[in-house]
Amino acid sequence: MAQDQSTRFLLQIKDENVTDFRVDDTSKDALRIYANLSYNLDVCPNCDGHDIVKNGFKTVSIRIPNISEHAALLILRKQRFRCKSCGQTQIAQTTLVEKQHQISVNTLHAMIGALSEDRTMTSIASQFNVSTNTVCRQLERLGEQTRPAYNGLPTSLCIDEFRSTGKQMSFIATNAKNHDIITILPGRRNQDMKDFFLTHYSLKNREKVTRVVMDFNAQYQSVIELIFPNAKIVADNFHLVQMALRSLNQTRVQLIKQFNKKSRQYRVFKYHWRLFLKSYEDLEKDKTQWFPHLKDRLTQEQVVWEGLDLSEEFQNTYFSAHGLVESIRNRNYKAFIETLGLVENVSPQLEETIKTFIRKKTFIQNMMSCALSNGPIEGINRRIKQIKRTGYGYKNWTHFIYRIQVEFKIRVKKRNPIRK
Ligand SMILES: [Zn+2]
Structure with a gap:
């Protein structure tokens, strides 16, 4: 009909x-x-x-x-x-x-689509006129199907930590080249990593990993050497840049305390701190602009020099920090070592960072000889935070992880569950 x-x-x-x-x-x-x-x-x-x-x-x-x-x-x-x-x-x-x-197959399919969007379980349940439990069951089913396959490791890994459920810190590992999530572990202790990688991957598999990118916050060095015997540790260049600029900024915060809050010097540091973190090359040097806090027309370069002229130590710290940042950004190891050699009379804050750089020089050198970074993992962490926020903080770890898997569509196997 x-x-x-x-x-x-x-x-x-x-x-x-x-x-x-x-x-x-x-x-x-x-x-x-x-x-x-x-x-x-x-x-x-x-x-x-x-x-x-x-x-x-x-x-x-x-x-x-x-x-x-x-x-x-x-x-x-x-x-x-x-x-x-x-x-x-x-x-x-x-x-x-x-x-x-x-529940019809069409509904289930539509629900899968909804689960891969940034939406709450409750809103999905009400759209499809089912209970939240049904949505959870669907998520569990999908979670099982999207579980990463433990079939080998890539040659390059990125590892990092992020705040997951509650106050817990979790561990994440991704493929450094295609950014697929390899695993997310509820804990971030060395033992958690050992348990996971030694259980799921053979030595032959683990020997394939030649590079592991990580930042210096994580204390994973020894466990990485144990799990991945052939891996070189690669410092994350974003984190190195951050470390250098943070010490410069901390130096500014120390220096500002010496000045009266009403003074021009104080206002230069207080309101124009961003200019000090900008690379000297990028400062506007010809065109003047009105700086309302200073009640003056100046170029950006002039404002920065007003600050640099106030302390020799600050000036040294400024140029050393920016020199290091530039060599790190350009992945130029020769320039990096040269800059380290020229460092003199800098602030204790930068001194501290430089000590770390020297101690982990090999990891920095490894970074400079490849193009890898943890940049993509930061993006993944941001999305995970969003998933957490939408879910109002998952209490159930498995559901949280499944939702991450589904939203990232990790290897969704298109199985046909219908028997004919
Ligand atoms: Zn019969």
Whole structure:
């Protein structure tokens, strides 16, 4: 029937055995669509007999995706069959809904789409007119399917930490080249890492890893050497830049204390700190602008020099820090070593950072000889934070991780769960 076709099309029901659609919108809670499911069964699945008769119907109610914001139910009369040879009864099967399920495959698919968006479980549940538990079950199913395959490690890894559930810090490892998440562990202790990598990967696998990018906050050096015997540790260049600029900024904060809050010197440091963190090359040197806090027209370079002229130590710190930053950004090891050699009479804050740089010189050298960084992992951490915020802080670690996996669509295997 033509009308059947258009209804089937509207409801996105592909099964041609579903016919005789009738819509009833008299009830308030949901739109009810009645239909029949029937076909001819030639062979008995139980005894291979051919003498099969139709034997009444079984009516089931199936949740389908909302129609124009209305909850919708498909009341399906399923044909029942009886085999005359063995006496077994069968119920007609459809691709519309999985065996023993009351939620249509279309709804489940739409729910998968919703789960990969930045939305709460409650909002998904209300859209599809199901309970939050159903959404959770769907997430668990999907989580199992999107579990990363432990089938080998890439040659380069990025590792980092992030704040996960509550106050807990968690560990994350990604492929440094394609940025796939390799694992997220609830803890970040060395023991957690050892347990995970030694359990899931053979020595042969782990020997393939030749580079591990990490920042200096993490104390993973010894455990990395143990887990990945062939890996060179690569310092994260963003973190190095951050360390140098932070010490420069801390020096400024110390210096500002010497000046009266009403003085011009104080205001130069207080309101124009951003200019001091900018590379000297990038400062505007020709065009003047109005600086309201200084009540003066100056170039950016002039403002910075007003600060640098106030302390020789600050001036040295400024040029050393920026020299280091530049060599790190350009991955120029020769320039980096040269700058280190020229460092003299700098602030204790930068001194401290430089000591760390010298202690971890090899990791910095490793960084300069490749193009890797933890930049992409920072992006991933930001998205994870967003997932956490939307979920109002997951208390259930597994659900949290599953949601991350689903939102990042880690190796979603397209399994067809429908038996025909
Ligand atoms: Zn039979």
